[in-house]
Amino acid sequence: MTEPMDMTAAEYVLGTLDPAERAAFEAVLRDDPQAVAAVATWQRRLAVLDAVAPDMMPSAELWHRIEAATRPQPANDNRVARGWRSMAVAAALIATVSSGLAVVGWQRPDAKPMDAVATLTPEGATPAVLVGWHDDSGRYEVRPVSMEADRVHAHQLWLIVEGAGPRSMGLIGNEARWIDGRSLRPGQAATIAVSVEPIGGSPTGAPTGPVIYSGKLVRLPQNA
Amino acid sequence: MDDLEDLLRRVGMQDRAAFAILYQRTSAKLNGIVRRILPEMTLADDVLQDVYVRIWRSAAGYEASRGRPVTWLAAIARNLAIDVRRREASRGLGRQVEYEPELGGAAPGIDAEAALALRRCLDVLDPTQRDMIVAAYCEGMSREELADRHARPVGTVKSWLHRGLAALKACLSDD
Numbered sequence: 001m002t003e004p005m006d007m008t009a010a011e012y013v014l015g016t017l018d019p020a021e022r023a024a025f026e027a028v029l030r031d032d033p034q035a036v037a038a039v040a041t042w043q044r045r046l047a048v049l050d051a052v053a054p055d056m057m058p059s060a061e062l063w064h065r066i067e068a069a070t071r072p073q074p075a076n077d078n079r080v081a082r083g084w085r086s087m088a089v090a091a092a093l094i095a096t097v098s099s100g101l102a103v104v105g106w107q108r109p110d111a112k113p114m115d116a117v118a119t120l121t122p123e124g125a126t127p128a129v130l131v132g133w134h135d136d137s138g139r140y141e142v143r144p145v146s147m148e149a150d151r152v153h154a155h156q157l158w159l160i161v162e163g164a165g166p167r168s169m170g171l172i173g174n175e176a177r178w179i180d181g182r183s184l185r186p187g188q189a190a191t192i193a194v195s196v197e198p199i200g201g202s203p204t205g206a207p208t209g210p211v212i213y214s215g216k217l218v219r220l221p222q223n224a
Numbered sequence: 225m226d227d228l229e230d231l232l233r234r235v236g237m238q239d240r241a242a243f244a245i246l247y248q249r250t251s252a253k254l255n256g257i258v259r260r261i262l263p264e265m266t267l268a269d270d271v272l273q274d275v276y277v278r279i280w281r282s283a284a285g286y287e288a289s290r291g292r293p294v295t296w297l298a299a300i301a302r303n304l305a306i307d308v309r310r311r312e313a314s315r316g317l318g319r320q321v322e323y324e325p326e327l328g329g330a331a332p333g334i335d336a337e338a339a340l341a342l343r344r345c346l347d348v349l350d351p352t353q354r355d356m357i358v359a360a361y362c363e364g365m366s367r368e369e370l371a372d373r374h375a376r377p378v379g380t381v382k383s384w385l386h387r388g389l390a391a392l393k394a395c396l397s398d399d
Contacts, residue, residue: 003390010389013299014360015306016367016382040290043299045396047291048342049361050298053256058272059265063247065273070243070280126281146281 009038013046030119031218114141116220118192120213128213129172131157131192138182144174147213153196158207159184160191171201190217228293236284243280251276253294254301261305261364262312271308275301306364313366345395353388356381 008025011017017025028035114132121127132141142157155173158166159181169179172194193214195207202208228249234242255272262268278300286296346354352374359365359373367385371378 006393007386007389010393011385014357014385014389015302015364016360016370016385018367019310036290043291043295045342045392046361047295047298048339049358050253050257050294050302051339053253053260053298053362055252056256056259058251058255059269062251062269062272063244066247066276066280067244069273069277072238127285145284 005035006038009035010042013039013042031216033221114220116186116217118190118215118217120192120194120215122213127215129194131215131217133181133186133217138180138185140169140179140181140184141176142172142179143176144172147172147174147194152199153209154199154201155194155212156197156201156207158193158195158211159186160193161187162189166193166207168202168205171197186217188219191215192217228297229288232283232286232293232296235280236286238280246279247276250294250297254297257298257301258305260362261302261309267308267312268305271305272301274304278304302361302364309364310366313369341396345392348395349388349391350384353384353391356385357388357392360385 005028008017008021012022012025025035029039115135116133118131118133119127120129120131127145128147130143130145132143133139134141147155154171157169157172157179159169160166167184169181169184169192191214193207193211195202195211196209197207198209228246231242231246231249235246251272254275255268258268258271258275259265262271279297282300286293290296346358349357356370356374359370365373367378367381370381370385374381376384
């Protein structure tokens with residue numbers, strides 16, 4: 001942790017970075033666990049200043065507005081419940097920082113840790129899909145977090161390694177799944193993306209619909 | 225009594241009952257945090273709604289090893305409130321109300337020792353540096369607003385903030 005980086009982390013927590021500095025630092029937070037840790041340390045140092053804020057009851061109707069805003073649409077009821085329940089065993093090591101999210105790792109407590117992880121997001125929004133890679137077993141672990149699926153399209157996962165075209169990793173739904181990646185190894189640098197395709201998948205073997213989520217696969221530190 | 229960590233874990237699994245309890249337990253504090261930054265009640269209400277929607281959607285990402293639940297919740301509240309404050313400030317709706325935090329006894333979720341340590345370390349700072357750090361954190365003041373309040377150039381504010389933060393870090397010596 002360099003001093004300038006630590007001061008940037010401190011000002012980030014303080015809220016005094018200007019918009020350009022803040023955007024640049026949020027980009028760093030997306031794949032620098034040290035920066036994420038520095039933010040957590042500053043949050044802890046200054047937390048007493050939150051605790052001394054006066055307790056003020058919000059207006060009585062606010063809870064009803066919040067309830068209405070978070071109630072799932074009836075059509076989505078099942079998928080939301082199923083999706084989240086299947087995540088119960090996984091610990092998502094996501095540190096929420098400001099309006100962005102930095103993923104520093106994510107693993108099952110009872111399994112060998114993954115070696116690389118990608119967070120697939122639409123532009124600058126909440127992660128939609130988490131993809132983990134395991135060197136030893138040669139498998140990808142795919143966990144939809146907040147994917148917007150419908151019934152008339154398929155979502156197809158693609159591996160993009162530098163110097164080669166996208167290769168299909170298969171279709172994904174709202175359930176977590178494992179993908180055999182022994183013939184789809186990510187190498188040192190890869191991007192994973194989700195495109196919207198006709199039911200059954202891309203007819204051409206390459207993405208034909210819009211890419212709605214994508215993310216860089218980031219190698220995790222050895223002892224993470 | 226359910227502890228906050230357990231409540232957050234359940235909210236992460238989209239447990240609505242747990243969400244209601246979490247709201248009952250934390251909304252007065254988070255509202256206080258938002259209102260320090262945005263004293264106008266209508267704005268604060270809208271922000272607090274966004275805060276809880278964000279909590280509902282992101283709770284699965286809360287990781288206990290990275291900080292206490294209250295700290296995580298407060299960070300969401302402060303960040304959203306500061307975003308709105310900056311937006312309002314750019315529309316010329318600034319304000320100048322000095323806020324003096326009571327760093328007295330213990331508060332829920334924070335042990336008395338931590339509160340004492342921070343107060344002790346804030347006390348050894350240069351008073352201007354201390355005021356700037358507290359005003360930025362508690363009131364959400366930007367460097368430009370601090371520069372106005374202290375009649376100093378923005379560059380000076382930045383270096384004072386850095387010196388104050390470095391001194392605070394050295395004093396807390398908790399790395």
